[in-house]
Amino acid sequence: xxxxxxxxxxxxxxxxxxxxxxxxxxxxxxxxxxxxxxxxxxxxxxxxxxxxxxxxxxxxxxxxxxxxxxxxxxxxxxxxxxxxxxxxxxxxxxxxxxxxxxxxxxxxxxxxxxxxxxxxxxxxxxxxxxxxxxxxxxxxxxxxxxxxxxxxxxxxxxxxxxxxxxxxxxxxxxxxxxxxxxxxxxxxxxxxxxxxxxxxxxxxxxxxxxxxxxxxxxxxxxxxxxxxxxxxxxxxxxxxxxxxxxx
Amino acid sequence: xxxxxxxxxxxxxxxxxxxxxxxxxxxxxxxxxxxxxxxxxxxxxxxxxxxxxxxxxxxxxxxxxxxxxxxxxxxxxxxxxxxxxxxxxxxxxxxxxxxxxxxxxxxxxxxxxxxxxxxxxxxxxxxxxxxxxxxxxxxxxxxxxxxxxxxxxxxxx
Numbered sequence: 189x190x191x192x193x194x195x196x197x198x199x200x201x202x203x204x205x206x207x208x209x210x211x212x213x214x215x216x217x218x219x220x221x222x223x224x225x226x227x228x229x230x231x232x233x234x235x236x237x238x239x240x241x242x243x244x245x246x247x248x249x250x251x252x253x254x255x256x257x258x259x260x261x262x263x264x265x266x267x268x269x270x271x272x273x274x275x276x277x278x279x280x281x282x283x284x285x286x287x288x289x290x291x292x293x294x295x296x297x298x299x300x301x302x303x304x305x306x307x308x309x310x311x312x313x314x315x316x317x318x319x320x321x322x323x324x325x326x327x328x329x330x331x332x333x334x335x336x337x338x339x340x341x342x343x344x345x346x347x348x349x350x351x352x353x354x355x356x357x358x359x360x361x362x363x364x365x366x367x368x369x370x371x372x373x374x375x376x377x378x379x380x381x382x383x384x385x386x387x388x389x390x391x392x393x394x395x396x397x398x399x400x401x402x403x404x405x406x407x408x409x410x411x412x413x414x415x416x417x418x419x420x421x422x423x424x425x426x427x428x429x430x431x432x433x434x435x
Numbered sequence: 436x437x438x439x440x441x442x443x444x445x446x447x448x449x450x451x452x453x454x455x456x457x458x459x460x461x462x463x464x465x466x467x468x469x470x471x472x473x474x475x476x477x478x479x480x481x482x483x484x485x486x487x488x489x490x491x492x493x494x495x496x497x498x499x500x501x502x503x504x505x506x507x508x509x510x511x512x513x514x515x516x517x518x519x520x521x522x523x524x525x526x527x528x529x530x531x532x533x534x535x536x537x538x539x540x541x542x543x544x545x546x547x548x549x550x551x552x553x554x555x556x557x558x559x560x561x562x563x564x565x566x567x568x569x570x571x572x573x574x575x576x577x578x579x580x581x582x583x584x585x586x587x588x589x590x591x592x
Binding site: 313314316319376380383384387388389390391392393394395396397398399400401402406418424425426427429 | 511512529531533536537538539540541542543544545546547548549550563564566568569570571576578
């Protein structure tokens with residue numbers, strides 16, 4: 189299963205590379221491009237950026253789905269092993285070798301597993317990856333606002349610096365009404381503590397609403413990838429607010 | 436004739452009363468909780484907070500964190516209002532509101548902590564931006580300076 193995931197990852201990286209190569213025209217031959225050429229280059233660059241980030245988001249979503257499927261498969265396999273008929277009563281049964289290509293799930297509790305509702309109804313929690321993609325789409329469609337973006341970028345960078353003790357900050361960018369901060373934490377607890385304490389600091393925190401989402405599979409131990417959206421005052425970052433403001 | 440009119444009037448009054456009893460609670464689901472429902476963020480700070488009429492005062496010599504769970508009946512955007520008191524700037528109270536999904540992988544918050552707008556009387560600290568998804572939860576956290584007091588936390592349930 190892991191080799192399939194690796195193969196899928198390699199294929200996705202290759203896809204991104206091909207798209208990037210296709211869209212990249214190579215160095216300009218003219219040593220001093222005109223204003224029109226500059227504008228055209230900027231548009232191409234923005235399109236390329238959107239393509240690459242969209243591909244990355246797609247990869248992340250696909251990886252998330254694949255990991256969920258693997259998790260489900262492992263649980264089913266573990267249940268199957270647990271329900272297998274044993275020997276006669278009183279006789280010890282020989283330990284069973286797991287079937288080839290079946291990985292027995294790691295039962296060490298690292299993060300809470302998806303609970304069922306008290307009534308047994310299916311949970312209707314919002315999917316962090318889907319919400320993150322919706323906001324990504326809105327974010328990359330925005331241009332910048334000279335009145336707001338520079339100050340917001342300064343605050344977001346200061347915030348990223350405050351988080352950098354416990355996180356690897358991979359990208360900070362602000363547009364017209366949102367800032368986007370990509371980060372990797374050592375685990376889920378570190379994500380929760382670092383994000384909230386940095387964003388809510390009365391002196392250096394973010395002066396507006398925010399939403400932070402874990403975009404990697406939280407059921408697997410190890411590093412946690414997260415995206416934090418810092419919004420201009422008055423922006424509604426709830427799922428309904430996102431849907432109506434950024435249709 | 437008179438009896439019939441009286442009977443109709445009684446029915447009308449009864450209907451109005453029942454309508455009010457059913458509709459008013461359904462439309463206005465604001466909820467207020469005393470600060471005593473919360474607890475110190477750090478166990479070591481539990482002894483710093485004392486109760487007075489179910490309000491909570493920090494009696495230690497430095498700022499301490501105090502967190503109050505918000506008992507939520509239904510998901511949605513929450514406007515949270517903490518009522519707090521500080522005699523002066525050195526007794527300030529600064530708060531934030533946070534909504535989380537039950538898997539703790541999505542967080543919505545009000546941003547940088549907001550402090551008391553003035554001192555010498557109980558004031559409101561109103562926060563927006565906390566969203567609670569279905570089956571999620573919410574809480575308000577306050578940084579309470581020495582002598583600062585948290586009275587209540589109110590929100591749309």
